[in-house]
Amino acid sequence: xxxxxxxxxxxxxxxxxxxxxxxxVLAFSETxxxxxxxxxxxxxxxxxxxxxxxxxxxxxxxxxxxxxxAATLQAGSATPEAVKAQAEAWRxxxxxxxxxxxxGEGRKELMARAKSAEAKRDRAMAAYHQYEVASGAVQIAIVxxxxxIITGMNALAWVSAGLGVLGVIFSLIGFLAPTAVHLF
Numbered sequence: 070x071x072x073x074x075x076x077x078x079x080x081x082x083x084x085x086x087x088x089x090x091x092x093x094v095l096a097f098s099e100t101x102x103x104x105x106x107x108x109x110x111x112x113x114x115x116x117x118x119x120x121x122x123x124x125x126x127x128x129x130x131x132x133x134x135x136x137x138x139a140a141t142l143q144a145g146s147a148t149p150e151a152v153k154a155q156a157e158a159w160r161x162x163x164x165x166x167x168x169x170x171x172x173g174e175g176r177k178e179l180m181a182r183a184k185s186a187e188a189k190r191d192r193a194m195a196a197y198h199q200y201e202v203a204s205g206a207v208q209i210a211i212v213x214x215x216x217x218i219i220t221g222m223n224a225l226a227w228v229s230a231g232l233g234v235l236g237v238i239f240s241l242i243g244f245l246a247p248t249a250v251h252l253f
Contacts, residue, residue, distance in 0.1 A: 081218055084226055088214045091233045095207040098240045102200030105193045105243065112190035119183035126176045130166035133159040192247055199243030202252060207236035 137159035140152050169175030173182065210232035217225040242250050 084214055084217050087226065087230060087233070088211055091207050091211045091214060091229070091236070094233060094236050094240065095204060095211065098200045098203040098207060098236060098243075101240065101243060102197050102204060105197040105200060105247075109190050109193035109197055112186045112193060116183050116186035116190060119179050119186060122174070123176055123179040123183060126166045126174075126179065130163045130176065133163040133166070137163070195251075196243040196247035198252070199239050199247050199250065203236040203239035203243065206232045206239065210236065 137156040140156045140159070143152070165175065167175055168177045170178060173179075210229040213225045213229035213232065217223065217229065239250075
């Protein structure tokens, strides 16, 4: 019996290698998933900030346009030229609030930036979901591979390997084309 203690069943070596490979795939999918989740949250905050800035510009622009129109209507209390000059200055400022390409902080530019951040957020969150599916498949694969050692049922090893391949596929989808597959 003492000679048998050093003997390892060759099939167990294969299963151990399968489990190690699955653990490596799991580590990658979890790491990439957390990175995608963090990016998605960052882009969501960026989009929210840009939309808030857009709304503030809209309020300012509307206020100035209203003031310019009111000043034009109330021209009787001041010289018509001064009122017209002030109204025109307000109109120019309102127009600048609407579009300011040189700074990228006009409403039109802010809208484009916010939509871009939303698109990045959506892609990152789609990748996160693909990595989550991959992680789930690989975790189940590890459990089944471990059960193969205990039960001796080699069919579990094949199912485990299949789930591992599925995990790799979903990891690749998450990395290369996260919006290609929609499961949820």
